[in-house]
Amino acid sequence: MSNLIKNNAIVTDEWTLVPLPAPAEDTVRKQAGKVVIFKVTGEQAATAAQIQETVIPDSGKVIVPLPVWLARKATLSARLKKGELGIWIDSFELLEPLVNCFADINALPLIAIHFPRFVDGRGFSLAAQLRTRYGYRNELRAIGDVLRDQLFFMRRCGFDAYAIRADRSAEDALASLRDFSEPYQGAVDNPLPVWRRHARMGHHAARTATVQPSHEDQVD
Amino acid sequence: MYIYDDIDQRNIDERVAQYRDQTRRYLAGELTEDEFRPLRLQNGLYIQRHAPMMRIAVPYGLMNARQLRKLADITRRYDKGYGHFSTRQNFQLNWPKLEDTPDILAELATVQMHAIQTSGSCIRAITTDQFAGVAPDEIVDPRPMIEILRQWSSFHPEFAGLPRKFKLAVSGSKQDRALVQAHDIGLEFYLDQAGQLAIRVWVGGGLGRTPILGTVIREHLEWQHALTYCEAILRVYNLYGRRDNAYKARIKILVKALGAEEFARQVEEEWALHKDGPSTITQAEFDRVASFFSVSRHETLPDQDASFESARASHPAFAAWIKRNVHGHKVPGYRAVTLSLKPTGVAPGDATAEQLDAMADLAERYSFGELRVSHEQNIILADVRLGDLFAVWEGARANGLATPNIGLLTDIICCPGGDFCSLANAKSIPIAEAIQRKFDDLDYLHDIGDIDLNISGCMNSCGHHHVGHIGVLGVDKDGSEWYQVTIGGKQGSDASIGTVIGPSFAADEIPGVVGKLLETYVAHRSEEERFIDTVRRIGVAPFKAHVYAKEAA
Numbered sequence A: 001m002s003n004l005i006k007n008n009a010i011v012t013d014e015w016t017l018v019p020l021p022a023p024a025e026d027t028v029r030k031q032a033g034k035v036v037i038f039k040v041t042g043e044q045a046a047t048a049a050q051i052q053e054t055v056i057p058d059s060g061k062v063i064v065p066l067p068v069w070l071a072r073k074a075t076l077s078a079r080l081k082k083g084e085l086g087i088w089i090d091s092f093e094l095l096e097p098l099v100n101c102f103a104d105i106n107a108l109p110l111i112a113i114h115f116p117r118f119v120d121g122r123g124f125s126l127a128a129q130l131r132t133r134y135g136y137r138n139e140l141r142a143i144g145d146v147l148r149d150q151l152f153f154m155r156r157c158g159f160d161a162y163a164i165r166a167d168r169s170a171e172d173a174l175a176s177l178r179d180f181s182e183p184y185q186g187a188v189d190n191p192l193p194v195w196r197r198h199a200r201m202g203h204h205a206a207r208t209a210t211v212q213p214s215h216e217d218q219v220d
Numbered sequence B: 001m002y003i004y005d006d007i008d009q010r011n012i013d014e015r016v017a018q019y020r021d022q023t024r025r026y027l028a029g030e031l032t033e034d035e036f037r038p039l040r041l042q043n044g045l046y047i048q049r050h051a052p053m054m055r056i057a058v059p060y061g062l063m064n065a066r067q068l069r070k071l072a073d074i075t076r077r078y079d080k081g082y083g084h085f086s087t088r089q090n091f092q093l094n095w096p097k098l099e100d101t102p103d104i105l106a107e108l109a110t111v112q113m114h115a116i117q118t119s120g121s122c123i124r125a126i127t128t129d130q131f132a133g134v135a136p137d138e139i140v141d142p143r144p145m146i147e148i149l150r151q152w153s154s155f156h157p158e159f160a161g162l163p164r165k166f167k168l169a170v171s172g173s174k175q176d177r178a179l180v181q182a183h184d185i186g187l188e189f190y191l192d193q194a195g196q197l198a199i200r201v202w203v204g205g206g207l208g209r210t211p212i213l214g215t216v217i218r219e220h221l222e223w224q225h226a227l228t229y230c231e232a233i234l235r236v237y238n239l240y241g242r243r244d245n246a247y248k249a250r251i252k253i254l255v256k257a258l259g260a261e262e263f264a265r266q267v268e269e270e271w272a273l274h275k276d277g278p279s280t281i282t283q284a285e286f287d288r289v290a291s292f293f294s295v296s297r298h299e300t301l302p303d304q305d306a307s308f309e310s311a312r313a314s315h316p317a318f319a320a321w322i323k324r325n326v327h328g329h330k331v332p333g334y335r336a337v338t339l340s341l342k343p344t345g346v347a348p349g350d351a352t353a354e355q356l357d358a359m360a361d362l363a364e365r366y367s368f369g370e371l372r373v374s375h376e377q378n379i380i381l382a383d384v385r386l387g388d389l390f391a392v393w394e395g396a397r398a399n400g401l402a403t404p405n406i407g408l409l410t411d412i413i414c415c416p417g418g419d420f421c422s423l424a425n426a427k428s429i430p431i432a433e434a435i436q437r438k439f440d441d442l443d444y445l446h447d448i449g450d451i452d453l454n455i456s457g458c459m460n461s462c463g464h465h466h467v468g469h470i471g472v473l474g475v476d477k478d479g480s481e482w483y484q485v486t487i488g489g490k491q492g493s494d495a496s497i498g499t500v501i502g503p504s505f506a507a508d509e510i511p512g513v514v515g516k517l518l519e520t521y522v523a524h525r526s527e528e529e530r531f532i533d534t535v536r537r538i539g540v541a542p543f544k545a546h547v548y549a550k551e552a553a
Helices: A025-031 A048-053 A066-071 A073-081 A122-131 A148-156 A170-176 A203-208 B006-027 B033-041 B065-078 B098-109 B143-153 B223-240 B251-258 B260-274 B283-290 B306-314 B316-325 B353-366 B386-398 B429-438 B442-448 B507-524 B531-538 B541-548
Strands: A004-006 A009-011 A015-017 A061-065 A085-089 A110-115 A139-144 A161-163 B045-047 B052-056 B062-064 B082-085 B091-093 B168-171 B185-191 B197-203 B215-222 B334-339 B350-352 B370-373 B379-385 B453-456 B470-477 B480-487
Touching: A004 A170, A009 A170, A048 A066, A061 A066, A061 A110, A066 A073, A066 A085, A073 A085, A085 A139, A110 A122, A122 A139, A122 A148, A122 B223, A148 A170, B006 B033, B006 B098, B033 B045, B052 B098, B062 B065, B065 B082, B065 B091, B065 B098, B065 B353, B065 B370, B143 B168, B143 B223, B143 B283, B185 B223, B197 B223, B215 B223, B215 B260, B223 B251, B223 B260, B251 B260, B306 B316, B306 B386, B316 B334, B316 B386, B316 B442, B334 B386, B350 B353, B353 B370, B353 B379, B353 B386, B379 B386, B429 B453, B429 B507, B442 B507, B470 B507, B480 B507, B507 B531, B507 B541, B531 B541
Parallel strands: A015 A061, A061 A085, A085 A110, A110 A139, A139 A161, B168 B185, B453 B470
Antiparallel strands: A004 A009, A004 A161, B045 B052, B052 B091, B062 B370, B082 B091, B082 B350, B185 B197, B197 B215, B334 B379, B370 B379, B470 B480
């Protein structure tokens, strides 16, 4: 059974996610504190060995890591033309190297953003930037530690596909996409803040209205 | 004050339902401890040393009598009949049961209260001056802007997993009482040269392990852009703030690492893409929210009252209370009153269910049914008529709420400390109590005058010790509790971070150390000089010399 939610339904996953091989231990020790993607965040970039050792299936739709795409653009371009190539980026990576590869980022049919841990919220901002600043319109998929309690936020930030962590039920997770019916702020899914969506009451009207708390789900 | 419409109500009701299901899944073993932690934290629930602690939001410190009675009711039914007002202007339960917390939140929702984002790595409750709306030096009432910011930040989808907690403060007065320089973002309203309302944007201030005052990254921001600008700041922080080390994850570290100029450049670049977008605040929305706060309820009164004058003349204790606990008001004939939650022998900021009810009664009878929590952990009745002050004093006194010590040494700001908090290195409440016991002579306290004494049980600085004129910090040395003392810290427009005077002390030495600091002050002060002024004029050295002087054999 697939654990992929796309556009509010559980669907079959046509794509194969290509992971980066784990870094060799001695490499990590030797390079600790040296190969850091961004000196402020302090994360390690993929090593040359990791990039080299990444194995990509010969056929079918694949989602490859950003550093692998950057290193093997020439050979992977044919796959991209066939519509068989997507790219995933890690939460600490920058969008610019990805975006700068393409005249139009929508040449990519799929971009995935990796959540290494569900509490790492960088993927929310990366998604928002891809959708707004860079105008990306195709599938934007959340991968990694993707749990139902983050789903509502992910959708609002522009994700439309969620690869729910293998040990959790995608069926259950679907329910969380409906956690809130009228969010306050504008976001990618609806840029209008609530006061531009509805006429809200000022003091005079509010004083005379009675608002009943509702602890049960509303029946439509 | 702000009143919920059905959209607000539905949001908090849906939040309760969501949290109830999360708690159910946790108790059923479907969510791990690690997975449940951020969810419960963003609903105000810490797991503490003895029991869970629940932090209930009091947005910008403002409550009505009905809400306060609900808090009293909750402490009786779900806790031990008392609660704690914290330096973040919110209310904490010390002994709720985890299983009860969804019900407590549902109870709160019936009076338009919640515990949303009172802890966790997200945008926290936004704070301001406790005298907002009544302060004589006010330029603009900051509460409408905070209410707009509160709604914007509630369940903001992009900022639900920040590197660390994120605190905003908004000031609308000439004298900053909101500590804008000690927050992740501080928004300071002022009138520009054209007489237009503008915001000065401070970023990267904070106390904690690395105390630092903020930097101005934008001198002039039109208020319409407050949301888009804050969003740009948060986006840069969310993407680039460190996540490998919790102690280096606050925005202040990022601002320092990049340099304030480079940080500001990145913010401006991001902001340029969203400036004037749909989140730009309209005059209509601002006016709608402001209408809740600008209601004219005050009577036209003379600024004097014969019964008040005669009571003051005949009751010295009332007169002493007036001097410390009663504050100016911009409307003639009205005063703001501080109800002290700092009597000797009670943990600073603690209130019993009976006191909560009594304060609700006083508010209803004498102050339009509203109360405020100050970050000094006292309660304010903001709109009391001069002629009612005596009755308020009597009512407060009958309930142990009239200690005339506001701003004095015994008005100690103090975190819950090692007695309650699992983060603390050391106890803080017994230190506060020992100091209050040593200095119980009111005449002496009045002679010493205005002084801020702040105690934190650990580096997280919930007691704001860095900005105390005297700061006491609990530290752990080889498994035992020690206390480091700083002097010269100050909150306000001319804020400063205190200087450590030297090696730390054992708990029982602290009242004596405070005594020596005060002796040094009394010996060196010029007329009318406050403790902090003397420290600033003569430096730390004379204080240090006296505290550490060897006892003559």
